[in-house]
Amino acid sequence: MRLCDWWQGPRLFILVDDYDMVGGGPMTQPFAPLLDHLALGHEVGLHLVVARSSAGAGRGLNEALLRRLQEVNTPGLLMSCPPSEGYLFGSVKGRELVPGRAVRIARRKTLQVQTGLVGDAL
Numbered sequence: 001m002r003l004c005d006w007w008q009g010p011r012l013f014i015l016v017d018d019y020d021m022v023g024g025g026p027m028t029q030p031f032a033p034l035l036d037h038l039a040l041g042h043e044v045g046l047h048l049v050v051a052r053s054s055a056g057a058g059r060g061l062n063e064a065l066l067r068r069l070q071e072v073n074t075p076g077l078l079m080s081c082p083p084s085e086g087y088l089f090g091s092v093k094g095r096e097l098v099p100g101r102a103v104r105i106a107r108r109k110t111l112q113v114q115t116g117l118v119g120d121a122l
Helices: 032-044 063-072
Strands: 010-015 046-050 076-078 088-090 100-108 109-114
Touching: 032 063, 046 063, 046 109, 076 088
Parallel strands: 010 046
Antiparallel strands: 076 100, 100 109
C-alpha cells in the first residue's frame, strides 16, 4: 500500500494553511465535497495536508473536515500546543515542545520527532 505502485493516474496534493481562518462553520464548508473521498485517498491519488493554529484546536476538532480526518485514522503531526487545549488526537493531549519538535500520531501511537529546517538558498 505504501508504494502505491498500482496507481496510474495523477496525484492531487491539497495544502491548507491556517485552516482555522478558512471558515469551517456550518454554513461554509469548502471541503465538504472531499469528505467522502478521504478514506480512500491513497487509492485515488488524493493527499490532503491541513495546518492550523493550536489556539482553539480542541474546539476546532468538531469541524467536519478535521473530524473526518480523525475517523479515517489520518496520521497527525502535533507541534507545540498548550495542554489546556485538552485531548486533540484520541488520547493525545497537547504539550509545550521546543521549536522543531513534534509528536507524530499514527493509529493512536505516538512518536516524538524532530522536523527538518531548510535554510535559505544562497
